[in-house]
Amino acid sequence: MLIDETILQGCIEGKRNAQYQLYRKFASTMLGVCLRYSESRAEAEDVLQEGFLKVFQNIGSFRKEGSLEGWIKRIMINHSLNRFRKNRKQPFYEDIEEINETEIIEINEEPVINDAYPAEILLSMIQSLPHGYRVVFNMYVFEEYSHKEIAEALNISENTSKTQLMKARRVLRKKLEEYKQKQHPAFTNGKQ
Amino acid sequence: MENNKKQPAESSGQIDNLFRKNLEGQQLEPGKNIWRGINRKLLLKEITHFNFSNFPGTYWLTGIAGIIVIPILLYLTLTPGKKNSSYPNTVPLTAQTIPLTGTIKSSATHENLSVANPPAVTLHEMTPVIKSPSDQSFNGKISQIINQSPSNTIQNEKKFLEIKQENLPAQWTEKKTSVKSKSIQKPVSPADIAANATGLTASRSTIKSKYELLKKEKENNRDFANSGETENSNESIIQTEQSIPDASIMRMISLNSFDSLNKIKIKYPAPDLVNLGIFPASGKDHAVIPQYFSLGLEFMPEVTLYTTPSSYSKVNWWLGADLSYHLWKFYIRPGVRIGYMYNDGAYQVNYKRKDSIGFYKQVVSYYIDPQHPGVIIYNTVNRTVYDSLIHKAIDKTRNRYEYIQIPLILGFDVFESGNFNFSVQAGPVVSFFVADKETSSQNTELTSSRLLSRIQSNAPGKDPNWQIWGAIHIDYRIAENFDCYLEPTYKYYFSPMVGNEAVSVKAPWSLGLGIGIKYNFGFNTLKP
Numbered sequence: 001m002l003i004d005e006t007i008l009q010g011c012i013e014g015k016r017n018a019q020y021q022l023y024r025k026f027a028s029t030m031l032g033v034c035l036r037y038s039e040s041r042a043e044a045e046d047v048l049q050e051g052f053l054k055v056f057q058n059i060g061s062f063r064k065e066g067s068l069e070g071w072i073k074r075i076m077i078n079h080s081l082n083r084f085r086k087n088r089k090q091p092f093y094e095d096i097e098e099i100n101e102t103e104i105i106e107i108n109e110e111p112v113i114n115d116a117y118p119a120e121i122l123l124s125m126i127q128s129l130p131h132g133y134r135v136v137f138n139m140y141v142f143e144e145y146s147h148k149e150i151a152e153a154l155n156i157s158e159n160t161s162k163t164q165l166m167k168a169r170r171v172l173r174k175k176l177e178e179y180k181q182k183q184h185p186a187f188t189n190g191k192q
Numbered sequence: 193m194e195n196n197k198k199q200p201a202e203s204s205g206q207i208d209n210l211f212r213k214n215l216e217g218q219q220l221e222p223g224k225n226i227w228r229g230i231n232r233k234l235l236l237k238e239i240t241h242f243n244f245s246n247f248p249g250t251y252w253l254t255g256i257a258g259i260i261v262i263p264i265l266l267y268l269t270l271t272p273g274k275k276n277s278s279y280p281n282t283v284p285l286t287a288q289t290i291p292l293t294g295t296i297k298s299s300a301t302h303e304n305l306s307v308a309n310p311p312a313v314t315l316h317e318m319t320p321v322i323k324s325p326s327d328q329s330f331n332g333k334i335s336q337i338i339n340q341s342p343s344n345t346i347q348n349e350k351k352f353l354e355i356k357q358e359n360l361p362a363q364w365t366e367k368k369t370s371v372k373s374k375s376i377q378k379p380v381s382p383a384d385i386a387a388n389a390t391g392l393t394a395s396r397s398t399i400k401s402k403y404e405l406l407k408k409e410k411e412n413n414r415d416f417a418n419s420g421e422t423e424n425s426n427e428s429i430i431q432t433e434q435s436i437p438d439a440s441i442m443r444m445i446s447l448n449s450f451d452s453l454n455k456i457k458i459k460y461p462a463p464d465l466v467n468l469g470i471f472p473a474s475g476k477d478h479a480v481i482p483q484y485f486s487l488g489l490e491f492m493p494e495v496t497l498y499t500t501p502s503s504y505s506k507v508n509w510w511l512g513a514d515l516s517y518h519l520w521k522f523y524i525r526p527g528v529r530i531g532y533m534y535n536d537g538a539y540q541v542n543y544k545r546k547d548s549i550g551f552y553k554q555v556v557s558y559y560i561d562p563q564h565p566g567v568i569i570y571n572t573v574n575r576t577v578y579d580s581l582i583h584k585a586i587d588k589t590r591n592r593y594e595y596i597q598i599p600l601i602l603g604f605d606v607f608e609s610g611n612f613n614f615s616v617q618a619g620p621v622v623s624f625f626v627a628d629k630e631t632s633s634q635n636t637e638l639t640s641s642r643l644l645s646r647i648q649s650n651a652p653g654k655d656p657n658w659q660i661w662g663a664i665h666i667d668y669r670i671a672e673n674f675d676c677y678l679e680p681t682y683k684y685y686f687s688p689m690v691g692n693e694a695v696s697v698k699a700p701w702s703l704g705l706g707i708g709i710k711y712n713f714g715f716n717t718l719k720p
Contacts (some may be wrong), residue, residue, distance in 0.1 A: 014238070016231065023227055032218035048222060049229050057629065072464060119214045126211065141208045142216060147581065169207050176207075 008068065011059045019056050026069060027052070030076050036138050037080035039127050047083060051076040052102065077143060081153060084135050125175045131166035141164050237627050376428075485714040486516040490529070492681070494704030496689060504690055504697060508533045510597065510704070523615075525601040531623065533593045533652050533689070550577045592629040593652045598622050599661060611669040621661045621683065625654035652689050659683045663706070673713060679706030 007025075010018020031048050038044035054075050062071055126134060135154065139145045140161075144152070147161040154161070490512050498504040514527025553572040561567040601619040608614070663681040670676050681704040689699040 016234070019234070020227065027222045027226065028219040029217065030220045031220045032215070035218075035220065036215060045222060045226055049226050049233070052230050053233055053237070056230075057237070117210065117214065119218055121216050122211055123218070126215070137211075141386075143210055172207055172211070176210075176545065 007157040008059070008062075008064075011056060014056075022055075023052055026072050027068070030072060033073055033076050034080060035123055036126055036142065037077070037084070037135065039131065039134070047076065047080050051079045054079060081135065084131060085154070087131075118178070121179060125172055125179075128175070129168055129171055132164050133171065136161055136164035137172075197269045203407075222616045250343060265553075278350075280634075295544075312488075475609050480518045481717060483517070483519045483714075483716050484712055486518065486523075486675070486712050487709050488514045488516065488525075488527070488710035488711040490514070490679070490706045490708030492529075492679070492704045492706035494531075494681070494683075496533075496685075496700045496702040498688070498697060498700045504688075504700070506533055508687075508702070510706075512597070512599075514599070514601075516603070516710070521605040523603045523605075525599070525603060525617070525619075527599050527601075529597040529599065530626070531595040531597055533595065535591045535593065535652055536589070547579045548576050549579050551575055552577060593654075594626045594628065595623045596626050598624075601661060601663075603665060613663040613665075613667040615667070617661070617663040617665055617679075619661050621659045623657045623659065623689075625652075630652075653687075655687075659691055659702075660686075667710075674709060674711055676709050677706075679708065680704070681706060 004021075007018045007021045011022050023123045027048065030051065031044060032050070034044035034047040035041065038047060050112075051072075055072050058075075062068065126137065129137065136150055139150050139153070140147070147165070150161040151158045209558060213225045235322040350382045414712050464506045490510070492512070493512040494508045494510060496508055510531040512527055512529025514525050514529075516523045536587050551574045554575045555570045555572050557571040558568050561569050599619060599621040601617045603617040605615045661681060663679050665677055665679050667675045668679040681702075683702045683704070685699045685701065687699055689700065690697055
């Protein structure tokens with residue numbers, strides 16, 4: 001997504017009109033990102049608002065060597081993670097035995113994903129995940145971080161990251177099945 | 193390093209792909225209030241991120257003009273005795289009666305004004321009179337005639353002045369007149385009030401300034417009389433006198449002489465306060481209680497000291513304004529301050545450069561060439577190879593945190609010496625986090641497409657923080673209504689100002705030194 005140089009310069013100079021132009025250009029995309037990390041639209045909009053404040057405050061440090069969209073997205077994600085760190089009251093539960101068990105179960109299960117699902121349904125499924133699951137799932141699937149990177153970012157162990165991801169997938173699979181059952185009861189019954 | 197990610201089962205990969213395909217790049221229209229909120233917060237940040245270096249020149253000029261004009265306006269509008277009111281409906285005449293007889297002479301060039309029928313003029317003791325500037329000028333001229341023209345026969349006025357002069361300094365009584373007077377039951381002069389009030393608050397707060405004001409006015413009147421403008425002045429006086437009643441002339445003369453009385457507004461405080469001993473009891477030595485307001489501007493560097501761990505100690509800078517209400521030796525001082533707290537932050541930055549380091553051709557399909565059996569044709573696409581190694585960097589930053597502080601200070605004047613005044617203060621203070629300027633890791637432009645950071649700092653907290661404040665206030669009067677002051681302060685924090693969960697931090701205390709100026713206005717008195 002290209003951005004007009006004058007808009008960028010205006011933002012650097014703190015011009016409100018330019019800031020609004022930039023916001024209009026990226027807000028909808030960034031809201032999509034924030035929604036994945038939040039459990040509600042209200043929370044996502046909070047993150048979006050605070051994230052854009054950080055963008056406007058620090059846009060002078062953007063060196064134009066990468067894409068502006070990527071830079072803004074990174075700020076949104078980092079801000080989401082910061083919120084997650086601050087709000088985290090319980091440490092991640094870590095159980096190596098459980099990890100292995102989870103992986104085995106997952107490998108043996110049949111694939112259930114063949115149909116198309118509405119994006120909003122999938123989003124609501126992610127949002128309904130427990131906070132830790134959601135963050136790890138997002139970082140692994142969408143941002144393509146490794147477990148090692150996730151572990152360092154969230155100050156958890158790699159095993160904990162793996163556990164969270166597996167649990168997240170298991171919950172999502174269950175939700176997908178439930179949704180499928182509601183939408184196509186005949187198909188599900190027939191399969192059984 | 194990516195192996196552990198690429199190992200999951202097929203179904204896991206399908207789930208991942210399903211969500212990635214449907215949600216990556218998803219766009220949703222945000223609510224309209226989002227931008228409003230951003231706009232409002234940007235505005236607040238612009239206000240709170242006050243920086244002298246980038247402050248626009250026009251703002252500087254406006255600020256300087258404001259600093260000059262506002263005190264003048266305050267002085268003109270709030271100083272008692274200079275309030276606007278319509279003459280002559282100003283004086284309720286009720287308390288004491290002075291029968292007057294006599295003749296008013298202005299000068300040789302004008303006819304005498306005679307008071308044919310002695311009017312019964314009633315002077316309210318210490319009656320508040322609000323004069324307009326024109327009235328004041330007029331009164332000054334009347335007074336000038338009295339002082340400079342002994343031939344004038346305004347006998348009752350001189351008699352009144354003579355009573356007052358008994359309590360005035362020697363230099364004020366050079367031109368005593370020998371006019372007989374009838375009895376006045378309770379003569380009240382500025383000097384009486386000064387004498388009465390001295391026992392309460394010393395001379396600095398209210399009475400001294402009024403005393404000096406009277407003195408200045410007296411001198412001004414003399415200068416005016418010696419300036420050769422007597423004749424013109426008299427003309428205007430005569431013209432005015434002809435249009436107003438004689439009783440009013442008398443009243444104005446006396447009011448000019450008792451200018452300080454004009455500035456004193458008598459109220460009656462709750463008797464309970466006197467009974468409790470908070471205020472002095474009514475009596476000869478304690479006739480009035482001065483009260484006034486102060487508007488202060490203050491700058492205060494402050495060191496917040498943590499005993500555990502000591503490395504958390506910080507320097508804060510406060511800039512504030514407050515309004516004090518002084519009553520006798522007590523004052524209450526609410527205000528608002530904005531504070532800047534700086535903190536060194538350290539971040540460990542993990543990032544991938546994702547720089548392109550080459551490409552390879554990926555076979556996407558193939559077929560056997562029908563023209564040349566045995567020849568296989570491959571369809572390929574170019575795939576870029578990126579540097580996916582994790583790089584680490586330590587990013588040290590200087591962060592700024594801003595707080596609004598609301599103090600509610602109670603003070604007590606301990607003693608005075610000359611223009612110095614020493615008082616002690618104590619009270620609660622609450623600080624609210626307003627904004628921060630964290631140069632966090634996302635600002636370190638590392639040409640990366642991926643960046644993660646871990647904050648390793650003892651960043652200040654963002655919850656409201658209560659403190660108890662104690663200070664010594666050393667005040668020096670630099671002009672009649674302006675004071676400058678030094679204020680060594682001590683604060684005890686009820687909770688730490690840092691937000692590090694990993695370290696046990698004890699509540700800090702702080703030492704600061706406030707430097708400020710204040711403008712005193714609204715001088716007034718209470719009568720117990």
